[in-house]
Amino acid sequence: MQPLQGLMLFVLLATLGISSSESAVDSTLSYTLSQAELGKELYKKSCQLCHGTNLNNGQFGTQLRGSYFKKKWEGVSVAELLTFIQSNMPPEEGERLQAAEYADILAYILQRNKFIPGKTELNSEQLTQDDLTSKQILSFP
Numbered sequence: 001m002q003p004l005q006g007l008m009l010f011v012l013l014a015t016l017g018i019s020s021s022e023s024a025v026d027s028t029l030s031y032t033l034s035q036a037e038l039g040k041e042l043y044k045k046s047c048q049l050c051h052g053t054n055l056n057n058g059q060f061g062t063q064l065r066g067s068y069f070k071k072k073w074e075g076v077s078v079a080e081l082l083t084f085i086q087s088n089m090p091p092e093e094g095e096r097l098q099a100a101e102y103a104d105i106l107a108y109i110l111q112r113n114k115f116i117p118g119k120t121e122l123n124s125e126q127l128t129q130d131d132l133t134s135k136q137i138l139s140f141p
Contacts (some may be wrong), residue, residue, distance in 0.1 A: 030118030031107035039108030042101050046090055055112050064109050079127045082106060086124075099124040 037084075041052075050061030063069050073081060086102050097105075103124035111117065 004138045030120040031110055031115075032119065033105040033111075035104050035121045036111040036117065037108075038101075039104035039106065039111075042097065042105050043108050046095070046097060047105065050090075055109065065112055069113070080126050082124060091116040103127070 009111050032035075043055075047061070047064075048058070050058045051064050052061070055064035062072075082102060085106065086099065088100075090096075093131030103122045107122045110122075
């Protein structure tokens with residue numbers, strides 16, 4: 001996969017909403033408004049150059065909002081999306097972020113895709129550890 005395609009995929013995944021399928025594990029995921037605000041600033045610094053100011057108007061990265069993103073990431077686990085982002089963004093030799101910063105950016109992407117915030121932050125550690133075995137999947141509102 002080319003670096004640009006990987007970046008676009010990351011953005012696409014982030015715009016999906018989160019819902020759960022039947023599971024013994026509590027699969028309610030959430031992000032907070034303050035987390036999305038932190039994510040917005042991180043997005044401006046690390047993602048906007050490629051993905052654009054509106055998450056869908058960048059000249060190098062894939063769309064992180066709208067039908068393209070929805071089609072690409074619908075039904076994928078939240079952990080898979082976060083793992084993809086952490087492993088592939090920014091592309092090439094770009095500066096890597098901390099795990100919590102990736103979760104903040106994902107919260108911002110969810111917000112821009114009209115997912116309703118909650119009272120609990122999106123937790124990168126919980127997602128990468130617990131969600132790999134649960135049925136938490138992305139689903140648009």
